[in-house]
Amino acid sequence: MSAPRQALARAPSNIALVKYWGKRDAELNLPAVGSLSITLDGLWTETQVCFQPQSHTDTFTLNGRAEPSKQARVSAALNLLCDIAQVDWCASVDSHNNFPTGAGLASSASGFAALVVAGAAALDLHLTPFELSVLARRCSGSAARSIFGGFVEWKRGELGDGSDSHAIPLIAPAEWPLRVVVAMTSQAEKPVGSTVGMNRSFCSSPFTTSWIEEQDADLDGARTAVLNHDFEALAEVSEHSCLKMHALAMTARPALLYWNAATVDCIQRARELRASGVAAFFTIDAGPQVKVICEPAVAVRVATALREIPGVVEVIECGLGDGASLLPLRTAACA
Numbered sequence: 227m228s229a230p231r232q233a234l235a236r237a238p239s240n241i242a243l244v245k246y247w248g249k250r251d252a253e254l255n256l257p258a259v260g261s262l263s264i265t266l267d268g269l270w271t272e273t274q275v276c277f278q279p280q281s282h283t284d285t286f287t288l289n290g291r292a293e294p295s296k297q298a299r300v301s302a303a304l305n306l307l308c309d310i311a312q313v314d315w316c317a318s319v320d321s322h323n324n325f326p327t328g329a330g331l332a333s334s335a336s337g338f339a340a341l342v343v344a345g346a347a348a349l350d351l352h353l354t355p356f357e358l359s360v361l362a363r364r365c366s367g368s369a370a371r372s373i374f375g376g377f378v379e380w381k382r383g384e385l386g387d388g389s390d391s392h393a394i395p396l397i398a399p400a401e402w403p404l405r406v407v408v409a410m411t412s413q414a415e416k417p418v419g420s421t422v423g424m425n426r427s428f429c430s431s432p433f434t435t436s437w438i439e440e441q442d443a444d445l446d447g448a449r450t451a452v453l454n455h456d457f458e459a460l461a462e463v464s465e466h467s468c469l470k471m472h473a474l475a476m477t478a479r480p481a482l483l484y485w486n487a488a489t490v491d492c493i494q495r496a497r498e499l500r501a502s503g504v505a506a507f508f509t510i511d512a513g514p515q516v517k518v519i520c521e522p523a524v525a526v527r528v529a530t531a532l533r534e535i536p537g538v539v540e541v542i543e544c545g546l547g548d549g550a551s552l553l554p555l556r557t558a559a560c561a
């Protein structure tokens with residue numbers, strides 16, 4: 227009888243400043259464009275994976291509860307790992323998020339990065355960070371970036387098999403320790419997830435071609451801004467990329483409007499702050515939350531301003547953090 231193989235990993239969430247929106251290959255989860263993100267230190271998933279060679283079913287719990295609707299994606303990720311290890315095993319997966327799931331805070335990025343890192347270690351695969359990033363990408367595109375810390379670029383890649391479509395680290399968090407203030411304007415799970423949202427936008431928005439054509443220039447601008455610690459330049463290109471992504475969503479058929487009234491008020495407040503000389507800019511993913519990136523010296527002022535907005539239900543502040551890592555096991559034996 228083979229012993230269970232298990233490992234525990236923690237992976238952070240990340241927020242794109244130059245957005246990923248649209249796939250060039252849905253099967254391999256290959257992006258139509260590259261993207262650039264920051265890894266957060268305050269929002270993370272911890273996942274324990276336990277392969278049981280004798281078991282015939284995978285199980286998945288999130289925050290202590292079975293999640294049947296998410297089981298298929300988890301099993302697909304486990305299958306990718308088992309294919310590499312050349313085994314046909316099932317696993318129990320136990321995940322915990324320290325922030326709301328599916329509410330536009332990139333829980334799929336942290337979740338799948340943690341799952342891949344823990345699963346690969348449990349199977350003793352000895353993969354490089356780039357290989358882990360490729361695997362995480364297969365599970366959820368933005369998870370490719372959560373393998374690394376600080377400022378991260380996910381390369382679109384050119385190869386048909388996707389082996390060159392992985393993230394790379396640009397600069398470490400300590401090199402430019404910006405802060406992120408998240409204004410939560412709803413804690414509900416979003417009605418249209420990012421996979422459906424980006425596919426619909428990509429197929430039906432009249433702006434898809436220009437989105438693709440302009441992305442390399444946006445990435446060059448953001449990368450240069452990051453390497454030069456040029457806050458103004460990063461703010462300008464990040465807000466531009468965010469608004470373009472949402473323009474694609476809004477002009478999809480049927481249209482996708484991820485924002486609510488408080489989202490718009492937060493955008494306006496961030497713009498007013500920056501116009502008055504406060505080093506802060508906004509970004510928004512496939513949900514109604516507004517993330518304001520700012521210099522550490524103004525973080526309290528930004529948080530206070532966002533808290534005052536009617537409809538903001540919670541404000542979370544965090545910094546930039548490290549990428550995914552293994553942790554010592556919490557429970558010695560598999561459940």
Ligand code: PMV
Nearest residue numbers: 242245246367368420511512
């Ligand atoms: O990785 P997915 O499939 O959850 O897509 C993420 C899409 C955005 O968060 C809106 C943009 C991004 O680059 O993270």
